[in-house]
Amino acid sequence: MQLDFWQLSRDPVERVVALIAARTRQAGERLLVIDSDAERRAGLGRAMWEGDPQAFLANGEASAPHAARQPILLSADCAAANDARYCVIADGDWRAEAEGFARVFLLFGEAGIQAARATWRQFDGRDDVTRSYYAQENGKWAKKA
Secondary structure, three states, X not given: OEEEEEEOOOOOHHHHHHHHXXXXXXXXXOEEEEOXXXXXXXXXXXXXXXXXXXXXXXXEEOOOOOHHHOOEXXXXXXXXXXXXXXXXXXXXXXXXXXXXXXXXXXXXXXXXXXXXXXXXXHOXXXXXXXXXXXXXXXXXXXXXX
């Protein structure tokens, strides 16, 4: 599993999720976006629908009809009805079930730094997990570790 830690500072979570979603779709992959807050999930979905028209980030809720056909699925749970191999944990709360994905993006802000560090340490010494840490630097995302 590739586990990427993205520390949010300048850009809102909606913009970062849309960026990751666009790159995921360019790679030909499906995506599961997890957030426990239904209102925030709705905002994430709107941001992807209303964002860059060139990207066309079609998405839908896991509880809606035809969830399995969605290239980007939004859910409170870590279950990919759309068979996604990539997962964004937008609310910053690590879920053990995320280990079943090929690639996981854990997004967190200032308030989530300690929890993200604990999650990072949880994977110390694991040969089956490759970790990376990204932060914004001069308006761009930079790999820090």
